[in-house]
Every structure is written in structure tokens, then in C-alpha cells.
Amino acid sequence: MTQNIYDNEDFFQGYSRLPRSVGGLDAAPEWQVLRALLPDLKGLRVLDLGCGFGWFCRWVREQGAAAVLGIDVSEKMLARAAEATPDPEIAYTRADMERLDLPPASFDVAYSSLALHYVEKLDRLMSIVYRSLAPGGRLVFSVEHPIFTAPSAPGWSTNSSGRKIWPVDNYLDEGPRKTDWLTKGVIKQHRTLATYINMLVRIGFAISRIEEWGPTPEQIAATPAWADERQRPPFLLIAARR
């Protein structure tokens, strides 16, 4: 099973205080770009892989989606999601994405935000997701960008001209990366961009669009600390079609 770091008390406390946990979708800087990859949701059946506190599931219903299923491995997050969701068309299910099964052709949109880089057997999961989509169905997800996850020692440093640089190594060597984020020993799976794209194509998806997210000048003006994120993208967003 994927490391269930979200139920680690330290991690959960830290995560609960992040802007995106408190402020929801609009507090996530990449949200507007991710949102633009989604189709008109009116009447659609939506799956959210790694739904966390349920912000996206509730938003989707506000957009007129027919029904939403939120999947997460974290008991703590699902408990809080359920509390905040008095809507019978939103269902939350606790499941490990390494072993998840889904009924065929039962969703029009599969979505995931910053969760799939925790999954070891992503190929298996994406095959299940493909089968669970109706023909023409969309897959839209974000993960940490491979340039972001590659390094053996992630973190900014300064080159001889005083510029911030991101120290890439190990890019082609895929596999687990252990980092300290909110707590010690968080395990994420590093995959190359080619692996993401080729996996989806091999399963049968057609690639619609990818985004390597970085902040806009307006976002940097509002939050100057984000400026460095233009040196290398922190997030990779992919839209594909069954």
C-alpha cells in the first residue's frame, strides 16, 4: 500500500494549515490552469482520486455535475470532508490507489490533484481509470513535475553569478524519492515526463494538453515568494481523452 502519510499526525497538522487546505481551490496557485483543462461539468459523473478535504468534489457539484465520487486513503481527511459535505450526490470512499478497482464506463471525468506521484503502480491505476471512463471521457490531473522530483538533494542553490538554480540530477533514474516535507520521510515516486505521456498513450488515452505550471506576473506581484517557481516548474498538469 502507498505510504499513508496524510494520517501521520505531524503531517496532517501541517497539511491542514496549508493555504490550500484552509482556503480551498482558489488558494492553490495552479488551480486556474488546472481548471481550464476541465470540460463543462454540467450533468457529468466525476471521479476525484485523492480528494482530501473534498474541496474539489463540492466545487464540481456547484458547476452542475450530476454526481461525484471522492477517493482517498486518509481517514482523517475523509472524516473532515464528510463533515463539510451535506450533499447526497457526493460520495466519499476510503481506498488505497494501489489496489483500487472501479466499475467500467461509469465516469465522464477522472480528476486528481497532486496525489498520483504517491502511487507506485501508476500504470495499473491508470488502466483502471481508463476503463472506468465512458468513451470520450476526460482525464485531468496534476503531479509534482519530474524536474522538481528528480534531484537527490532538492532545494535551491545559488550559482557563481548569484542566480537561483535548481540542481537536477538523477532525472532518468525513476523510483522513490524520500523528502522531508511537513514531516520526515515522505515518499514520492519520481517518473520522467516521457513515462507519464507514454503510459497514457499505451493505455489508449490521447494527449490533449500538458502544462508545466509556473506563476504569472500577477501572481508574483501578489506573492513575491513564488518568483523562483518560474526557474523550474513545480507542477505538471496533463489532460487526456479516452
Place this chain on the structure above:
Amino acid sequence: MTQNIYDNEDFFQGYSRLPRSVGGLDAAPEWQVLRALLPDLKGLRVLDLGCGFGWFCRWVREQGAAAVLGIDVSEKMLARAAEATPDPEIAYTRADMERLDLPPASFDVAYSSLALHYVEKLDRLMSIVYRSLAPGGRLVFSVEHPIFTAPSAPGWSTNSSGRKIWPVDNYLDEGPRKTDWLTKGVIKQHRTLATYINMLVRIGFAISRIEEWGPTPEQIAATPAWADERQRPPFLLIAARR
């Protein structure tokens, strides 16, 4: 017009001495991976954008292609290509890829090796190439990888643990990069991976496969100096279909 660096005497002399110039396709470490992206060429009409000394054009005919058109901007390279090519089904044409035009539906395969990162108006060129392909036609090309072209100060450095790192900055800021390679002031266009993919999809191509090339263990055993190339891929290879 694209900087015609290949007709610069220093550059040409340096380029002429590179293993891939002397030894042809098999001397290029990425060739086997690029080759694997090509379809069976028997009877096909092939376009080579940036054909250089004509190694690929001649190889394509050995594979049974019906005809090949090699395009290049360098007079010096085309002169040498023509000398080495006593084959009436291989034509070489001098043209600037910024202004190239091609007849519609006249090729089955469009190919380019390490040339398109010199092109400023790549969007325009790719639209012309799309139109020049017969329905179902393939596009296969390599360029310098965006991680390779991004840095303001490209070159390996060593981190505090003694590991070689590639200093990424400026990744999201696309445009010309001036480097000293074989001669001073060689201008290449840095584009993000998203820009390559989205450009092709927007034009109408379906992405078939991408490769972020790095050496195999066997290649490293034979040429130890290549080991660093696994830290970050030097080349991006893309296969798409009209």
C-alpha cells in the same frame, strides 16, 4: 532567417570532426532510440529537415524508401551530401526552415534530427509539415531537451555531496539561448516540453511517443564520459501522427 551557423567556417570544421559527422548514424548515441520511433520505410516518401551531410537520407533509401527529400540551409553541408549521394531518388534542396513551403500530402514520414531547436517560427514550420504529410503520416524528430537548453549558465557543477548537478533556471522563460559550442554565439531556441507537445496537438497531430534520451548501461561501459547524461537528458525525441 535562422542563424546559418553551419556555414560558419569554424563551426563547420568543428562539426565535420564530430563522431556523428564522420561515422554517420551509428556514431550518434541516440540513434537506436530515434530509429525505433520510425515506421517500416519500405515504399514511403520521406522528408528530412536539416539533412546535413545526408547520412539519414542515404540510410532511408537502404531501408527501401521510395524517395527522399533532404532540406538544409547550409551550402557547405549540402555540397558534401550531394557528393556522397549517387542516387536519383534522393533530392537535396537548400532552404531556410523559417520560410520553407512544401506541397500538400506529399510525404509519409517527416524526420528531423537536432535541427528544430534552431527554428524560431517552429509553429509555422510544423503546420507546413503537417499539411505536407499524407493522412496517417508520421512525424519523428529530436531536439535538444528543454532541461538542457533552459539554463542561463549551462554546464555541470558539483553539489555539496560531490554529486554532479545540472543547474536549471529560466525553464519557463522561452526564447533564444546563446551558447559557445564549436564556435562563439550559437543561437538555439529554448522551448518548454509543454510548448512542443501542445503545438503539435493544436496543429492536429496525435502524440504517439516521446523519449527523453539518456545512455544505456552498455553505452556507458563503452563510453564512460556519457554517464553524466543520465543526470538530465540531453535530447528529447517525439513521434506523432497526422
